[in-house]
Amino acid sequence: MKKLDLSLYLVLDPDLCGSPDGMVRTARLAAENGATAVQLRAPHWKKKQWLETARKLKAALSPLGVPLIINDQVDVALAADADGVHVGQDDLPAADVRRLIGPDKLLGVSVSDFSELAAVPATGVDYLGVGPVFPTGTKPDAGAALGIAGLGKLAAATALPVVAIGGIRSVHCGELLAAGVRGVAVVSAICGQPDPAQASAALAVALATALKTAPAACRLNAG
Template sequence: MKPLLDLSVYLVLGPQDCPGQDPVGIAVAAAQNGATVVQLRDKTGSTKEQIELAERLMQALKPFNVPLIVNDRVDVALAVDADGVHVGQDDMTATKARELIGPDKLLGLSVSTQDELDTADIAACDYLGIGACFPTNSKDDAADVGMQNFAGLTAQSQLPVVGIGGISLANADQVIKAGADGVAVISAICGAPSAAEATRKLQEIVKSVKDLG
């Protein structure tokens, strides 16, 4: 059965995002404090290292019922029986990813333009990641789409949407007000003095805007 999907506070991380720290420690602190999804996005490790890290994350997140989603690497996801996969436009197609992971796993797709939204295989996916919402340094290739475009794309989406890119405590409310179901962050949690506190505050912001809506 597919894991329940709550996109509210969606932590994306890999070794490159927390030099000198164990990503598992950050993921656990986030999961304990309201993170609803963790995505492993490892752009540096060997396949062996990525699988070992994914396995440790799976074990560590299990008690919190927080699904682990693997970015891009369907092989790593299959090797550890992760809860899902997230693909971008430079990765395997969503159609093929769904074929390989089967019907019981979560699948997310990154979209940043009208054309990408129009051609997305919606039937294969469980949610869309739309962005970058704001300028960001965490991903080289992500020009921000602007809040107006973000709201427009989100309004057209037939799937739940998580905003991504440059989201912080200072602007997370705008993303939810623009129609997103949640916020995906890297540095807002990984780069915070306390991952626990940052997650707690993000969860509060998301909840308070949703309660208003």
């Protein structure tokens, strides 16, 4: 599997979702209402809980055709047969992750500045997560906000598809796509919302509207 639609990328948060089962429920509702990819991120969990939840997510998402990406935990991704892995700057290097997961799974890398972008391997990475675009409370160790202009400069400096992350709401979709990204990654805009299905649908509508006026290159899915 090497095709990924980045347009609405949900990053699950165990605290906002309330429980592992809440994460699975949120992911399913989001996928049924426009989410195109789901990432499991739970930095404080033990491996057994990671694996159990990843398997439940895989079972819920596969029938909907929505890929499951595992943050950092390569062993969990392999054991659960997830569709890919996403790593940050303090995780295993992307080149090593690619060797471990093989050629067929997806690999994403987080970057926040030009030095991190320059360190991304020339081959083996499928997409970049760039941010934080705006201040965010869901990742305390996130760096300073890039803003739309900073995001656009990084997106323009790489041939890899970019998904924007960090404090994103539906009102931002138009200017983000105009800045040259392929999609948006959200956490609290869906996780912890009273109605995750409605929140996902609203984001999907905002993205579809924004795509009508976005640069032509942004209308293509990553793949």
